[in-house]
Amino acid sequence: AQSVTQLGSHVSVSEGALVLLRCNYSSSVPPYLFWYVQYPNQGLQLLLKYTTGATLVKGINGFEAEFKKSETSFHLTKPSAHMSDAAEYFCAVIEDSSYKLIFGSGTRLLVRP
Amino acid sequence: NAGVTQTPKFQVLKTGQSMTLQCAQDMNHEYMSWYRQDPGMGLRLIHYSVGAGITDQGEVPNGYNVSRSTTEDFPLRLLSAAPSQTSVYFCASSYLQGARTEAFFGQGTRLTVV
Numbered sequence: 001a002q003s004v005t006q007l008g009s010h011v012s013v014s015e016g017a018l019v020l021l022r023c024n025y026s027s028s029v030p031p032y033l034f035w036y037v038q039y040p041n042q043g044l045q046l047l048l049k050y051t052t053g054a055t056l057v058k059g060i061n062g063f064e065a066e067f068k069k070s071e072t073s074f075h076l077t078k079p080s081a082h083m084s085d086a087a088e089y090f091c092a093v094i095e096d097s098s099y100k101l102i103f104g105s106g107t108r109l110l111v112r113p
Numbered sequence: 114n115a116g117v118t119q120t121p122k123f124q125v126l127k128t129g130q131s132m133t134l135q136c137a138q139d140m141n142h143e144y145m146s147w148y149r150q151d152p153g154m155g156l157r158l159i160h161y162s163v164g165a166g167i168t169d170q171g172e173v174p175n176g177y178n179v180s181r182s183t184t185e186d187f188p189l190r191l192l193s194a195a196p197s198q199t200s201v202y203f204c205a206s207s208y209l210q211g212a213r214t215e216a217f218f219g220q221g222t223r224l225t226v227v
Contacts (some may be wrong), residue, residue, distance in 0.1 A: 034208070043218050043220045044220065049215065051211060051214045073130045090151075090155060090156065090217075094207070099161070099209060100146070101146065101205065103148070103156040103158075105153060105154055106153075
């Protein structure tokens, strides 16, 4: 069965510092992988996704993620954090065989001035 | 271009009351699903559907019923609300088509059971 693990429920960085949010998945077949962002009291916004092709995926707001099959990882990075990046981030996976979109427990990103 | 429409946005129920959360999509997607979001637990799958007339249970189905009579609509029913069902509920509509695979979410329903 597919599952998603996000290491660190809270990550705190200084403005301008590297952002690294970790996501590992468990899947018996090649998965589709997603990162979503949620700002306070709002819905979910797609940041980026990996479906097929290039394993380094670029998304909105300067974020990118790399699909590493050997490590079953899909970590989210941004070279330089901005105050507006403070939000909760969710990693998610879909398996072709089940059609279910399964989420990790989320990581809250705090950006210090 | 409505996408996924959820109603209501807010609801307060008394313990034991019933209600239906509505979800409609206009993208002709086969796959729809319901999630609940609780602090520290991410989004947990309640029920999902892979097409009209076909539904299945997710991770946390107890206390909830669904049906899918049309492609467009996927209502979630709480038969007898309990305080443990206080949560934010999201409906999603998705398609699996290789590189175009994506999921779209409604704006959520904030439910409080007192």
